Amino acid sequence: MVMSSSMMVEFLSKSGGVAVVDGGLATELERHGADLNDPLWSAKCLLTSPELIRQVHLDYLEAGADIIISASYQATIQGFRAKGLSQKESEALLRKSVDIAFEARAMYYERCRKVSPEGTDHSRILKRRPILVAASVGSYGAYLADGSEYSGNYGDPVTVDFLKDFHRRRVQVLVESGADLIAFETIPNKMEAQAYAELLDEENINTPAWFSFNSKDGKNVVSGDSMPECVSIAEASKKVVSVGINCTPPRFILGLILSIKKVASKPIVIYPNSGETYDPSIKDWVQNTGVSDEDFVSYVANWREAGASLFGGCCRTTPKTIRGIYEALSR
Numbered sequence: 001m002v003m004s005s006s007m008m009v010e011f012l013s014k015s016g017g018v019a020v021v022d023g024g025l026a027t028e029l030e031r032h033g034a035d036l037n038d039p040l041w042s043a044k045c046l047l048t049s050p051e052l053i054r055q056v057h058l059d060y061l062e063a064g065a066d067i068i069i070s071a072s073y074q075a076t077i078q079g080f081r082a083k084g085l086s087q088k089e090s091e092a093l094l095r096k097s098v099d100i101a102f103e104a105r106a107m108y109y110e111r112c113r114k115v116s117p118e119g120t121d122h123s124r125i126l127k128r129r130p131i132l133v134a135a136s137v138g139s140y141g142a143y144l145a146d147g148s149e150y151s152g153n154y155g156d157p158v159t160v161d162f163l164k165d166f167h168r169r170r171v172q173v174l175v176e177s178g179a180d181l182i183a184f185e186t187i188p189n190k191m192e193a194q195a196y197a198e199l200l201d202e203e204n205i206n207t208p209a210w211f212s213f214n215s216k217d218g219k220n221v222v223s224g225d226s227m228p229e230c231v232s233i234a235e236a237s238k239k240v241v242s243v244g245i246n247c248t249p250p251r252f253i254l255g256l257i258l259s260i261k262k263v264a265s266k267p268i269v270i271y272p273n274s275g276e277t278y279d280p281s282i283k284d285w286v287q288n289t290g291v292s293d294e295d296f297v298s299y300v301a302n303w304r305e306a307g308a309s310l311f312g313g314c315c316r317t318t319p320k321t322i323r324g325i326y327e328a329l330s331r
């Protein structure tokens with residue numbers, strides 16, 4: 001796909017101005033029994049259960065997702081090397097995350113070809129349409145796996161140059177894998193957004209990207225950096241085709257869309273988490289702290305009205321959430 005700042009605008013115009021993003025990948029793998037208690041988190045499944053990753057991608061496509069995000073969120077060359085894998089093996093695993101998503105898309109198209117023209121058997125959406133594969137890039141904090149992905153606090157020695165070097169080869173490999181889009185997700189601070197923007201320019205990357213930030217107060221990004229300032233970095237980059245919010249409780253989304261709207265003209269992507277609280281001390285989600293799928297889905301019309309264009313879910317959302325979003329948008 002040719003890089004153009006209007007790539008996402010064109011994609012959206014073919015689908016009535018809105019698109020559906022997938023839901024939580026890691027937490028869905030977990031719900032299917034994968035043990036992600038590991039510094040590699042979901043990237044561990046690239047080694048242990050690639051078929052399960054493919055199945056979850058397929059489940060999201062059949063729930064109505066137009067964009068699926070690869071299992072590379074916490075896949076880093078540094079993380080694989082720490083496990084004793086070679087540079088070559090590490091790069092192959094990054095490519096594999098995108099290849100698995102490509103396989104799921106091909107299987108999905110094949111299923112669509114085999115069904116009736118109405119394209120649905122009620123339990124599954126089987127409607128042939130353009131599907132994008134986004135290669136996920138999680139933050140340096142996600143690699144550290146020490147909670148800094150939700151504090152955005154990397155300490156003094158970490159600079160923009162350090163972050164660029166940390167992500168450089170990984171981003172190159174994901175671009176070479178042929179993904180349609182690079183999803184820079186759960187960006188916790190301004191410095192990392194700046195590093196991504198500079199990296200895209202320095203490496204002459206022609207794959208379009210989206211920048212998605214997370215917030216825990218509904219106002220700023222998790223580090224406390226100003227949301228409008230972070231969003232402005234994405235807005236100013238020619239390589240960035242969409243900007244928004246992920247892995248943030250649904251109750252904060254409306255206010256954040258309105259604040260993004262003030263500084264961004266690019267399509268806004270939002271994929272909140274279920275609203276549940278994660279307790280790092282027990283490494284688990286606290287029960288009954290989130291919103292129901294019905295409530296989540298009931299917000300979608302308001303988010304759309306406020307100006308968002310791409311809608312999905314992050315941690316602890318499921319194919320059921322995505323099917324609800326698909327239906328809410330079709331109405």
Ligand SMILES: [Zn+2]
Pocket residue numbers: 024246247273314315
């Ligand atoms: Zn998440």
